[in-house]
Amino acid sequence: MTSTSGTxxxxxxxxxxxxxxxxxRRPRLADLGTPLLxxxxxxxxxxxxxxxxxxxxxxxxxxxxxxYDGSLADGAAIGQSIxxxxxLLLVAVxxxxxxxxxxxxxxxxxxxxxxAAVGAAIALFTPGPGPLVLILALLGAAVxxxxxxxxxxxxFYWRGVAVVISTLxxxxxxxxxVSYAVNSPSLLREKAVAGQVTTSQTDMLAESVWLPRxxxxxxxxxxxxxxxxxxxxxxxxxxxxxxxLGFRLRMxxxxxxxxxxxxxxxxxxxxxxxxxxGAFAGLAGGVMLTGNGHRMQDGxxxxxxxxxxxxxxxxxxxxxxxxxxxxxxxxxxxxxxxLSATGVPRYIVAVVTALMVLATVFPAAYxxxxxxxxxGAA
Amino acid sequence: xxxSPQASDTAVTASRPAPDTVGEPAGAPLxxxxxxxxxxxxxxxxxxxxxxxxxxxxxxxACDDVSLRVRAGEIHGLLxxxxxxxxxxxxxxxxxxxxxxxxxxxxxxxxxxxxPSAAAAHGISMVHQHFSLVDRLSVWExxxxxxxxxxxxxxxxxxxxxxxxxxGLRVDPDACVEDLSTGERQRVEIVKCLRRDPGVLILDEPxxxxxxxxxxxxxxxxxxxxxxxxxxxxxxxxxxxxxxHATDRVTIMRQGRVVARRATADTxxxxxxxxxxxxxxxxxxxxxxxGALDALIEPGTGEPTGGTAVLDVREPxxxxxxxxxxxxxxxxxxxxxxxxxxxxxRPLLRGLxxxVRAGEILGIAGVEGNGQAAxxxxxxxxxxxxxxxxxxxxxxxAAGRPGAMHAAGVxxxxxxRHVSGCVLDMSVAENLMMADLSSVTSRGLxxxxxxxERARRLIEEFEIATPSPDTPMRQLSGGNQQxxxxxxELAGRPQVLVAAQPTRGLDIGAIEYMTERLHAAARxxxxxxxxxxxxxxxxxxxxxxxxxxxxxxxxxMDRADVDTERLGLMMGGQAA
Ligand SMILES: Nc1ncnc2c1ncn2[C@@H]1O[C@H](COP(=O)(O)OP(=O)(O)OP(=O)(O)O)[C@@H](O)[C@H]1O
Ligand SMILES: [Mg+2]
Numbered sequence: 001m002t003s004t005s006g007t008x009x010x011x012x013x014x015x016x017x018x019x020x021x022x023x024x025r026r027p028r029l030a031d032l033g034t035p036l037l038x039x040x041x042x043x044x045x046x047x048x049x050x051x052x053x054x055x056x057x058x059x060x061x062x063x064x065x066x067x068y069d070g071s072l073a074d075g076a077a078i079g080q081s082i083x084x085x086x087x088l089l090l091v092a093v094x095x096x097x098x099x100x101x102x103x104x105x106x107x108x109x110x111x112x113x114x115x116a117a118v119g120a121a122i123a124l125f126t127p128g129p130g131p132l133v134l135i136l137a138l139l140g141a142a143v144x145x146x147x148x149x150x151x152x153x154x155x156f157y158w159r160g161v162a163v164v165i166s167t168l169x170x171x172x173x174x175x176x177x178v179s180y181a182v183n184s185p186s187l188l189r190e191k192a193v194a195g196q197v198t199t200s201q202t203d204m205l206a207e208s209v210w211l212p213r214x215x216x217x218x219x220x221x222x223x224x225x226x227x228x229x230x231x232x233x234x235x236x237x238x239x240x241x242x243x244x245l246g247f248r249l250r251m252x253x254x255x256x257x258x259x260x261x262x263x264x265x266x267x268x269x270x271x272x273x274x275x276x277x278g279a280f281a282g283l284a285g286g287v288m289l290t291g292n293g294h295r296m297q298d299g300x301x302x303x304x305x306x307x308x309x310x311x312x313x314x315x316x317x318x319x320x321x322x323x324x325x326x327x328x329x330x331x332x333x334x335x336x337x338x339l340s341a342t343g344v345p346r347y348i349v350a351v352v353t354a355l356m357v358l359a360t361v362f363p364a365a366y367x368x369x370x371x372x373x374x375x376g377a378a
Numbered sequence: 379x380x381x382s383p384q385a386s387d388t389a390v391t392a393s394r395p396a397p398d399t400v401g402e403p404a405g406a407p408l409x410x411x412x413x414x415x416x417x418x419x420x421x422x423x424x425x426x427x428x429x430x431x432x433x434x435x436x437x438x439x440a441c442d443d444v445s446l447r448v449r450a451g452e453i454h455g456l457l458x459x460x461x462x463x464x465x466x467x468x469x470x471x472x473x474x475x476x477x478x479x480x481x482x483x484x485x486x487x488x489x490x491x492x493x494p495s496a497a498a499a500h501g502i503s504m505v506h507q508h509f510s511l512v513d514r515l516s517v518w519e520x521x522x523x524x525x526x527x528x529x530x531x532x533x534x535x536x537x538x539x540x541x542x543x544x545x546g547l548r549v550d551p552d553a554c555v556e557d558l559s560t561g562e563r564q565r566v567e568i569v570k571c572l573r574r575d576p577g578v579l580i581l582d583e584p585x586x587x588x589x590x591x592x593x594x595x596x597x598x599x600x601x602x603x604x605x606x607x608x609x610x611x612x613x614x615x616x617x618x619x620x621x622x623h624a625t626d627r628v629t630i631m632r633q634g635r636v637v638a639r640r641a642t643a644d645t646x647x648x649x650x651x652x653x654x655x656x657x658x659x660x661x662x663x664x665x666x667x668x669g670a671l672d673a674l675i676e677p678g679t680g681e682p683t684g685g686t687a688v689l690d691v692r693e694p695x696x697x698x699x700x701x702x703x704x705x706x707x708x709x710x711x712x713x714x715x716x717x718x719x720x721x722x723x724r725p726l727l728r729g730l731x732x733x734v735r736a737g738e739i740l741g742i743a744g745v746e747g748n749g750q751a752a753x754x755x756x757x758x759x760x761x762x763x764x765x766x767x768x769x770x771x772x773x774x775x776a777a778g779r780p781g782a783m784h785a786a787g788v789x790x791x792x793x794x795r796h797v798s799g800c801v802l803d804m805s806v807a808e809n810l811m812m813a814d815l816s817s818v819t820s821r822g823l824x825x826x827x828x829x830x831e832r833a834r835r836l837i838e839e840f841e842i843a844t845p846s847p848d849t850p851m852r853q854l855s856g857g858n859q860q861x862x863x864x865x866x867e868l869a870g871r872p873q874v875l876v877a878a879q880p881t882r883g884l885d886i887g888a889i890e891y892m893t894e895r896l897h898a899a900a901r902x903x904x905x906x907x908x909x910x911x912x913x914x915x916x917x918x919x920x921x922x923x924x925x926x927x928x929x930x931x932x933x934x935m936d937r938a939d940v941d942t943e944r945l946g947l948m949m950g951g952q953a954a
Contacts, residue, residue: 243822247808258812261792262812
């Protein structure tokens with residue numbers, strides 16, 4: 001220090017110039033990076049799942065094998081996984097559309113059920129050539145889902161009822177309504193055949209209105225549903241990124257005020273997005289009906305609506321990312337189904353799949369929370 | 379831009395025993411007037427030292443070997459053009475941005491600041507350039523947000539009042555933030571920060587929405603508190619006048635580097651402007667940029683009176699050549715007897731009427747909160763009318779219907795660009811195009827190529843500093859975000875252009891350009907409506923001035939006939 005006298009530098013050297021013991025930053029999860037984070041959370045989930053299965057007296061190793069056999073081991077299993085993935089993908093893509101418009105539809109489970117019921121009614125009672133009826137049934141399913149979501153849209157834009165709440169509550173209404181229809185002989189319940197007791201399910205659809213399947217039966221074979229879903233996922237992605245409509249929809253979701261200024265009507269575009277997401281869920285129901293079970297019964301929806309929602313969440317609202325995620329979830333569902341057939345209690349299977357789902361959701365959710373934290377502080 | 383001579387001197391490396399010699403340009407005086415007292419004084423120990431800080435964002439060097447030293451007891455100005463790296467530097471100090479290189483020394487000991495809570499533990503607190511309030515919550519709730527422990531409602535409300543009284547930032551603790559004007563929101567932000575009683579207070583363009591009066595009062599009190607309690611304040615502002623009045627020392631940045639350090643007492647507005655921009659500015663711009671109001675009043679219109687505190691009496695500069703009065707065109711915008719209310723039934727507009735003709739700039743003068751925001755919202759289709767009508771080019775327009783005003787040919791540069799002016803999570807190109815999508819779509823399909831092309835043109839024309847058109851809007855510096863909105867609305871070739879606080883947040887070079895653009899717009903025959911709480915801006919730009927008070931226009935005059943006394947009285951609500 002040469003000059004302490006005058007105008008240049010009058011700051012005396014600090015009393016303690018040597019750096020104090022430097023504070024070290026606490027290591028954070030975020031430092032791991034995304035791939036490692038996924039690895040960590042998946043292995044944690046696997047360990048927990050193994051522990052659980054061991055606790056109920058089964059061999060975790062056998063269980064893992066069963067999961068694998070049911071989802072990936074051979075062509076048939078892979079086909080199963082893909083079949084499971086199709087409706088998940090449809091639901092997910094629908095959720096993405098709503099979410100991008102800033103609307104949180106969580107009632108896909110109900111929309112799917114209503115869609116399937118409408119599809120069943122059309123498929124069972126419409127005369128005509130099979131392919132035409134099939135197409136009508138699928139379209140009807142989409143319309144049914146859209147209308148069911150439309151109730152929530154109406155409640156929101158007319159009365160201001162939050163979409164999250166109305167769509168959720170409408171699931172229960174849909175459950176009751178569809179269950180009633182399936183149980184009423186005058187509606188969808190299977191027609192009595194002399195000397196046979198009817199159960200609460202619909203008649204089997206005529207084979208001519210089943211979704212075509214590709215491949216040989218015992219080996220690899222998949223329903224056409226996945227192609228429908230893929231085409232729609234690609235289409236949605238293109239619409240969102242490449243078209244004026246998609247631009248306006250995204251704008252609405254990201255800044256409703258700026259969108260209003262630029263002429264994007266919240267009711268029209270936002271309501272439209274909600275209807276579209278309902279239509280996708282309804283179509284998922286139609287695909288499940290015409291592609292797999294070929295009849296409706298209690299428990300038809302089987303959480304596909306909720307799982308599809310999770311697919312969208314993990315895929316961070318990107319339609320193309322939803323494709324691999326849906327396949328993964330489909331494999332989980334197929335494997336889980338197989339596992340329950342090997343004697344592991346059903347509820348444990350449910351917990352195991354839930355753990356896997358959590359493991360895949362966690363890194364995305366964690367990243368989102370961190371993003372909000374820093375954005376909120378900035 | 380050419381490298382500055384001073385910048386090259388800053389590369390001195392750290393020598394351990396005296397880390398505080400790093401990076402001081404040899405020729406720059408470092409001391410505020412207060413510091414000559416003695417070496418042993420506690421006041422001279424730097425509270426904050428940022429040493430050799432570097433930060434890159436991709437190809438952009440936001441900070442490049444920046445050193446900043448702030449002492450206890452001083453208000454330190456940080457100056458620089460839009461995108462110079464000021465906010466980034468402060469975010470580094472606050473732990474929001476991790477620097478690539480450099481050290482932070484707090485009160486003599488080297489420190490790593492991992493996140494804002496760590497910064498808060500060190501007593502560092504910041505008022506950000508953009509609001510971070512929760513609209514739906516009340517003022518006191520926003521103020522205690524982020525506190526730990528039990529929330530004591532009455533204590534919180536009391537402290538809001540106390541802090542407000544102390545610093546001259548009065549806000550009603552029970553008001554809902556949603557209903558506040560931009561200026562009031564800014565006050566809440568500052569109160570929130572001050573309530574924590576920070577040892578180091580960072581203010582990032584806090585006064586761009588405060589009145590001159592308010593900012594004067596704030597800085598008078600701050601200066602006292604800072605000196606008495608050994609605190610430190612870092613102030614970022616584009617208002618050079620304010621910098622000169624409020625600070626002890628300034629550090630000037632250009633393109634990520636420090637180009638000068640000055641004791642405020644040894645410099646003046648003109649010199650600061652020159653060093654910041656790297657060239658001489660026209661007298662006229664400089665005067666308007668710093669709010670030297672008297673320079674704007676033609677000689678002979680009388681002394682500014684003490685009647686309104688907004689007026690700033692200073693040595694008069696050359697008055698501009700009187701603007702030729704434009705040939706009056708046809709009426710482009712006519713608002714007749716407009717009445718409107720807020721969601722809580724509070725009246726916003728009470729019978730407002732005005733006309734703007736093609737080719738003229740009508741300036742709306744008034745104290746903030748008298749309906750300017752509502753008028754802006756009305757012309758942005760965001761506010762429906764209870765009564766009255768809006769006509770654009772002779773045709774009635776449905777107020778409040780989405781996009782109706784826009785479709786009728788009204789372009790709006792809204793007051794708060796972040797709220798309704800742009801979409802932060804879309805790209806710069808998308809933001810530039812969003813008002814005029816049809817020009818880049820054919821049969822519903824967007825043409826990426828045409829979009830990028832047009833965006834690139836606007837970026838060049840308006841000198842928007844962005845790495846590429848595809849950069850997310852969020853990553854631009856505050857001033858450059860403003861420029862994007864301005865560019866979009868000006869390029870839209872509207873019939874009527876509404877510009878609310880068009881120069882807020884812009885550096886003086888950009889203000890000069892803005893001023894030119896608004897004049898050019900009027901020359902091209904656009905009817906321009908200028909909403910501004912800064913009288914200087916109104917007087918610089920307008921051909922005609924209307925005064926707004928309590929939601930109605932209470933008087934009008936030609937720019938040439940402006941008499942500040944009468945204007946002041948009218949703004950205060952007295953008939954004149
Ligand atoms: N998160 C980010 N990602 C990428 N680039 C960034 C980011 N934040 C800032 N930048 C870039 O760094 C540069 C400096 O930005 P900064 O916000 O510090 O400017 P500033 O001096 O505060 O300007 P203004 O007066 O306009 O607010 C700009 O070019 C900006 O685009
Ligand atoms: Mg900034």
